[in-house]
Amino acid sequence: MxxxxxxxxxxxxxxxxxxxxxxxxxxxxxxxxxxxxxxxxxxxxxxxxxxxxxxxxxxxxxxxxxxxxxxxxxxxxxxxxxxxxxxxxxxxxxxxxxxxxHDHDHAHDHQFLICGSCGATIELSDHAVAHALADAARRVGFQLRKTTVEAEGLCAACLAAGAGAAVAASPG
Amino acid sequence: MxxxxxxxxxxxxxxxxxxxxxxxxxxxxxxxxxxxxxxxxxxxxxxxxxxxxxxxxxxxxxxxxxxxxxxxxxxxxxxxxxxxxxxxxxxxxxxxxxxxxHDHDHAHDHQFLICGSCGATIELSDHAVAHALADAARRVGFQLRKTTVEAEGLCAACLAAGAGAAVAASPG
DNA sequence: GCGAATTCGGTTACTATATAACGCGGGTGC
DNA sequence: GCACCCGCGTTATATAGTAACCGAATTCGC
Structure with a gap:
C-alpha cells in the first residue's frame, strides 16, 4: 500500500x-x-x-x-x-x-521515493532538498522552472521484511 | 553549446x-x-x-x-x-x-539542469543536494539506491540573451 | 585439435509510450 | 443564425524500448 x-x-x-x-x-x-x-x-x-x-x-x-x-x-x-x-x-x-x-497554485516542489520491491511511491515535500537544488542552480546562474526529484530504493516496510535479501535472491 | x-x-x-x-x-x-x-x-x-x-x-x-x-x-x-x-x-x-x-566506481550522485530554450544540459555534482535527499530519505526509513534529480528552466546564456521572452514568443 | 561456454552483435518481430490530425456536437456571445 | 471555443471521439502514426533467435569470435578445459 x-x-x-x-x-x-x-x-x-x-x-x-x-x-x-x-x-x-x-x-x-x-x-x-x-x-x-x-x-x-x-x-x-x-x-x-x-x-x-x-x-x-x-x-x-x-x-x-x-x-x-x-x-x-x-x-x-x-x-x-x-x-x-x-x-x-x-x-x-x-x-x-x-x-x-488559500491558493498554493505555485508548483509545489516535491520528491518521490520509489520502492523497488513493492512499488510503493512516497511523495515528499522536503524543503531542504528543494532549497539545496535551488541554491545549486542559482550558483551556476540557472533559473529553475520545474524540478524532477525521484529516487529508487527500498521502503521501510520492505527493509523490515528483509526485502534487501529477497530482491537479490528471489526471481518473483 | x-x-x-x-x-x-x-x-x-x-x-x-x-x-x-x-x-x-x-x-x-x-x-x-x-x-x-x-x-x-x-x-x-x-x-x-x-x-x-x-x-x-x-x-x-x-x-x-x-x-x-x-x-x-x-x-x-x-x-x-x-x-x-x-x-x-x-x-x-x-x-x-x-x-x-583512483576508482570512484561508486555511482556518483549528479543532477541535471536542462535549458528549455537551447537544450543545453548541465551536469552538477552538488553534494548539498545529494545530502539533503539522503537525509530526507533516511528520515522516512527509505534506503536509497539510485537518485534522479533533473530540473528544467533557463541557462545563464539564454537568460542573458533575454530568452525568457523569446521562449514565450518565438517558436524556434 | 576439439567441443562447451561465453560474449558480442546482426536480425526480425514485437510491445509500450505518446502524439498528430480530423471532425463532430454542444455551449457562449453577438 | 453563425462564428468561436472547448471537450472528446476516432483514426493513424510517431517515438521509445524489448524479446527472441541466430551466428561469429574468443576462451577454456581437456
Missing part, C-alpha cells in the same frame, strides 16, 4: 477538493477527467497511461490513448496529479487532497 | 579515458560501444536512442534499435554516460572524462 484512497468517502472528499480547485482556477473537471483522476487516486501505486486506459474502458468502452492522455494533461496542469518520469506513470498529488481555500 | 567535446583531441582523450576505465573494470570497450560513446560525447545536447541510431547508421548501415540500446546499456553500467529521464535521452558523464586512476 502506498498512495491509494483508503475509502469511498476519502475518495469522494478528494474528488470534491479537486472540483473546488478547478472551479477556483476557472477549469472544468468534466466527467472524463473526474473518472481518470479517480482511477489514479484509487490505485495504490503509480499507473501508466495504458493501465489507466484499460481501466477507463470499463466505464467508457470507446476510450483510446488520446482520451486518457488529454485527461492526464489537464490533471497535470491543474496540479492534481504528478508524473513519475522514471516509471512513465502517474500518481495523485498529496497536496491536492486538502481543500484549504 | 553544452556538453559536446570541443575538439578532436579532447574527444580522443575522453575515449582513451573511457577505455582505461573499462580495462580497470574488466569490460571491453568494443568498436560499436566506442562509436556510440563518441556519438553521445560529440553531441552538444542529450540525444535520444533513435537519434543516435540514425547517426550510427552512417558508420554501421545494419544498425537497429537493439544495436544502440545494447551499447547504451553497457555505457550506463560503466558510468560513462547518463540517461536524462525527462528527455528519454543520453548524455556523457562529465566525471568519466577524467582519467585519474
Amino acid at each position: 502506498a498512495a491509494g484512497q483508503g475509502s469511498a468517502s476519502e475518495m469522494a472528499r478528494a474528488l470534491d477538493a479537486a472540483e473546488a480547485r478547478c472551479v477556483r482556477s476557472g477549469a472544468q473537471l468534466t466527467e472524463l477527467r473526474r473518472q481518470v483522476l479517480a482511477l489514479v487516486l484509487e490505485a495504490d501505486q503509480p499507473l501508466g497511461a495504458y493501465a489507466l486506459l484499460d481501466r477507463l474502458k470499463a466505464q467508457r468502452p470507446g476510450a483510446a490513448p488520446p482520451t486518457v492522455y488529454r485527461a492526464l494533461d489537464f490533471l497535470l496542469e491543474q496540479g492534481l496529479i504528478h508524473k513519475v518520469e522514471r516509471l512513465n506513470a502517474f500518481i495523485g498529488c498529496v497536496e491536492a487532497g486538502h481543500d484549504h481555500g | 553544452a556538453a559536446g567535446q570541443g575538439s578532436a583531441s579532447e574527444m580522443a582523450r575522453a575515449l582513451d579515458a573511457a577505455e582505461a576505465r573499462c580495462v580497470r573494470s574488466g569490460a571491453q570497450l568494443t568498436e560499436l560501444r566506442r562509436q556510440v560513446l563518441a556519438l553521445v560525447l560529440e553531441a552538444d545536447q542529450p540525444l535520444g536512442a533513435y537519434a543516435l541510431l540514425d547517426r550510427l547508421k552512417a558508420q554501421r548501415p545494419g544498425a537497429a534499435p537493439p544495436t544502440v540500446y545494447r551499447a547504451l546499456d553497457f555505457l550506463l553500467e560503466q558510468g560513462l554516460i547518463h540517461k536524462v529521464e525527462r528527455l528519454n535521452a543520453f548524455i556523457g558523464c562529465v566525471e568519466a572524462g577524467h582519467d585519474h586512476g
Whole structure:
C-alpha cells in the first residue's frame, strides 16, 4: 500500500477538493477527467497511461490513448496529479487532497521515493532538498522552472521484511 | 553549446579515458560501444536512442534499435554516460572524462539542469543536494539506491540573451 | 585439435509510450 | 443564425524500448 484512497468517502472528499480547485482556477473537471483522476487516486501505486486506459474502458468502452492522455494533461496542469518520469506513470498529488481555500497554485516542489520491491511511491515535500537544488542552480546562474526529484530504493516496510535479501535472491 | 567535446583531441582523450576505465573494470570497450560513446560525447545536447541510431547508421548501415540500446546499456553500467529521464535521452558523464586512476566506481550522485530554450544540459555534482535527499530519505526509513534529480528552466546564456521572452514568443 | 561456454552483435518481430490530425456536437456571445 | 471555443471521439502514426533467435569470435578445459 502506498498512495491509494483508503475509502469511498476519502475518495469522494478528494474528488470534491479537486472540483473546488478547478472551479477556483476557472477549469472544468468534466466527467472524463473526474473518472481518470479517480482511477489514479484509487490505485495504490503509480499507473501508466495504458493501465489507466484499460481501466477507463470499463466505464467508457470507446476510450483510446488520446482520451486518457488529454485527461492526464489537464490533471497535470491543474496540479492534481504528478508524473513519475522514471516509471512513465502517474500518481495523485498529496497536496491536492486538502481543500484549504488559500491558493498554493505555485508548483509545489516535491520528491518521490520509489520502492523497488513493492512499488510503493512516497511523495515528499522536503524543503531542504528543494532549497539545496535551488541554491545549486542559482550558483551556476540557472533559473529553475520545474524540478524532477525521484529516487529508487527500498521502503521501510520492505527493509523490515528483509526485502534487501529477497530482491537479490528471489526471481518473483 | 553544452556538453559536446570541443575538439578532436579532447574527444580522443575522453575515449582513451573511457577505455582505461573499462580495462580497470574488466569490460571491453568494443568498436560499436566506442562509436556510440563518441556519438553521445560529440553531441552538444542529450540525444535520444533513435537519434543516435540514425547517426550510427552512417558508420554501421545494419544498425537497429537493439544495436544502440545494447551499447547504451553497457555505457550506463560503466558510468560513462547518463540517461536524462525527462528527455528519454543520453548524455556523457562529465566525471568519466577524467582519467585519474583512483576508482570512484561508486555511482556518483549528479543532477541535471536542462535549458528549455537551447537544450543545453548541465551536469552538477552538488553534494548539498545529494545530502539533503539522503537525509530526507533516511528520515522516512527509505534506503536509497539510485537518485534522479533533473530540473528544467533557463541557462545563464539564454537568460542573458533575454530568452525568457523569446521562449514565450518565438517558436524556434 | 576439439567441443562447451561465453560474449558480442546482426536480425526480425514485437510491445509500450505518446502524439498528430480530423471532425463532430454542444455551449457562449453577438 | 453563425462564428468561436472547448471537450472528446476516432483514426493513424510517431517515438521509445524489448524479446527472441541466430551466428561469429574468443576462451577454456581437456
